[in-house]
Amino acid sequence: MWFSIALVLAVTFFFPIFFMVTSSFKGENEIFAIPFRWFPQDFQGFAQYAKAFDRVPLGQFFFNSAFMAIVDVVVTVIFSAMAGYGFAKFKFRGQRIMFFFVLATITVPFQILIIPLYVQVFKLGWADSYAGLIIPGIMNAFGVFMMRQFAYSIPDELLDAARIDGAGEFRIFWRIVLPLLAPASASLAVIIFLFSWNNFLWPLIVIRSQQLQTVPVGMTTFTEPYNGPPQWAVSMAVSTLATLPIALLFIFFQRYFIQGLAMSGIKG
Amino acid sequence: MITRKTSTPSFIARRQRWGFYFVLPTVIFFAIFFLYPILSGLYYSMTEFTLLKPPVFVGFGNFEALLKDRLFLKSISVTLGYVAGSTFPVWVISLFAAVVFSQKFPGREILKALFFAPVLPSLVVVAAVWLVLLNPSGLITTVVRPFTGLAEINWLNDPKLSPITVILVHNWTAIPFYMLIWLAGLTGIPEDLRDAARVDGANFLQTLFRVELPLLRPTAVFVASISMINAFQAFTLQYTITPGKGGPVDVNTTMGLLIWKYGFQYFRMGDAAAISVVLFAMILVVTAFQLTFTRGDKYSIQ
Incomplete structure (x- = not known):
């Protein structure tokens, strides 16, 4: 019985994804064919994908998205690990107040910040640039908490042994703490990549020129039918491509992916 | 520098300062890209500001104007309707799905x-x-x-149907996500508790409602509040799927969308900042609710 309920749930929820992928190989008219065709008969190969690259600089969009996501991941993981370790393993003046300050940032949704943040970026001269696109979103308080939780479990004896051997504090962080935080870093990295890759609102606001556009914003050309005759199959091809990196991450790093998402409680 | 505690050798005190250095980059970052924008946002909400000219202070004028702004008042009810439709059903169905996927049956992992x-x-x-x-x-x-x-249904162009359609599409992406959070909670319940209930003669539903759900209270509050906070900020789906970005006739113009419209279509930064402040206040109520109901317990059973 459980199996049949689960089967119904899985089929219902997975169907639109299946539809997206199969439609990207169909002919334009075949998508709306009645009766519904589960698999393309008018098989197009990658022709719809090629059309997408003809219409917009899709390669550039993918580069921009990947660049932003990778910088986001690297910076967030390293600085979150540093801060998490600092909060977990040291006692210093102002620690509590700094911790509550970082905690407070979680309670304020990004939506609230967009106006003043845009003004600030505008004044800095970063509007419509990689700096404006990437820097304001490069840290994440959630990462600090996650790393702090994991840093608590690092045995003090290990750190003290390194100190007795004469290692400096930064070297201890880089050579001992960071590798020990690798599993947590993997979870954090995967979800930061997901958020960054799928981020829509901030790139929409801050980027004007097409050359700097990321995939989610760039592909709205295909969802807004006012820009010309709708090309639904092309739109499905772009959608499939845009989802592919996330799908690969999910398939290969499922455990980290699920752990990270369950801890964050945010759907980008 | 004199050490604070006389009992602490100075080299240890000096070493503890490294904690400060480690957290410093993060704190500086949040001061620049969080604290400063929050404060300047509060200030902008009390100004008339078009980005090209410096802001002009108008006190609570923007808020008074909002009270008479039909579009803003409508966006509140649109947002509340969206919050209602995209939280409660999601809560129930994602819990149901998590119960299903926590059972043992062949092919579970692939179906999940x-x-x-x-x-x-x-x-x-x-x-x-x-x-x-x-x-x-x-x-x-x-x-x-x-x-x-x-033969034809205007799922997205019919003003009555459109908000419901948007909610259904949202729930399609949200339910599996919250299922995951429920599932993490469910699998954290020790097997002995379930076995003990079964031995005492409890059936499946009794075990679920009397043993497992009470233990999942932190998860229940977490799912309820996080889904609400996310729904209050709704923007992207309304922007991309509805006709004319929030239409037809603004039935999908949430507060999040209105902030964007006022700020980046009309460059009324002051009004947009004022809406942000109102939205923030509404979300704070949810956060306060979450903190009240989870005080004392951690987000896990242990």
């Missing part, structure tokens, strides 16, 4: 992965796919035709 797939695509992709499926004479219309008898 398929069920989970809608979480992966960005909301723009979600919109693109559903725009095709929800074409007035498209597949969904055909599927429900035996019940409706209609």
